[in-house]
Amino acid sequence: MTDPLGLLTGVSQCGGPSGQLGGQPGGQHIAPLDAHYSPAQAARDYQRQRQMTLGDLLLENRVIFLQGEIWDGNANELVMKLLYLQSENRRKDIHFYINSPGGSVTSTMAIYDTMQVVTCPVATYCVGMAASGGSVLLAGGEKGKRYALKHSKVMIHQPHGGVGGQISDIEIQANEIVKTRETLDQLLAEHCGRSVDELIKARDRDFYLTAEEAKDFGVVDEIMVKPPGGEDDDE
Numbered sequence: 001m002t003d004p005l006g007l008l009t010g011v012s013q014c015g016g017p018s019g020q021l022g023g024q025p026g027g028q029h030i031a032p033l034d035a036h037y038s039p040a041q042a043a044r045d046y047q048r049q050r051q052m053t054l055g056d057l058l059l060e061n062r063v064i065f066l067q068g069e070i071w072d073g074n075a076n077e078l079v080m081k082l083l084y085l086q087s088e089n090r091r092k093d094i095h096f097y098i099n100s101p102g103g104s105v106t107s108t109m110a111i112y113d114t115m116q117v118v119t120c121p122v123a124t125y126c127v128g129m130a131a132s133g134g135s136v137l138l139a140g141g142e143k144g145k146r147y148a149l150k151h152s153k154v155m156i157h158q159p160h161g162g163v164g165g166q167i168s169d170i171e172i173q174a175n176e177i178v179k180t181r182e183t184l185d186q187l188l189a190e191h192c193g194r195s196v197d198e199l200i201k202a203r204d205r206d207f208y209l210t211a212e213e214a215k216d217f218g219v220v221d222e223i224m225v226k227p228p229g230g231e232d233d234d235e
Helices: 039-051 054-060 072-088 105-117 133-139 167-192 196-202 210-219
Strands: 063-067 094-100 124-130 146-149 155-156 209-210 222-224
Touching: 054 063, 054 072, 054 146, 063 072, 072 105, 094 133, 105 133, 105 167, 124 196, 133 146, 133 155, 133 167, 155 210, 167 196, 167 222, 209 210, 210 222
Parallel strands: 063 094, 094 124, 124 146, 124 155, 146 222
Antiparallel strands: 155 209
16 A cells, blocks of 8 residues: 555554454554644645755765866855755765866865765765866765776866966965965875875876776775666665
8 A cells, every 4th residue: 555645654554354443353453643743744745755856855865966167156055965964964974976177276175174074974976077176075085985987087187277466466376376286285195095296296287097097096996886786676
């Protein structure tokens, strides 16, 4: 019997041939519905589920996505999702899928820093491309739980940006870019298990990696493949 509205919540069925009620032998005992969960509430919950987006449904399963350029808008949304999922369960994994060419350094670091301070492990997955800031987030996942799909790509490089204004302002901005580069070199070297010198040599120009090369370099731990069998979970 199907019950899409959950109206039988709190009902214990012990069916027998007699069809008797009240817990008699061979019959059914019907417990009272939860006083705090009325049929009207069940109907509202059902309607809410019908209105949920695919992203909402994935979030309920602790799956979040970064797609496209990293900027303040999607960075703030991802930070909120990370904090929400931590409040739901402080130990259960968060699954973070990344397909991004990178973007704002400050927005990237907002996501990265939040990943490092939440108590639940953040597993990262490269789908398509994780470049620039995207590679930083990929490498910053929980050690042993960083993955790349078979034909995905990773790209590491120096931070860059245009500067303008008075000479003194250009010097200030250039110094800030150098500091940012040093910070990124240090954390990427740490996550990849490389020395800073190795990292600097590799990222001097755009450094593209296949999934296998990203694993060898230490950006990811495993390459995802289809599990054997392919049977449904309930079979």
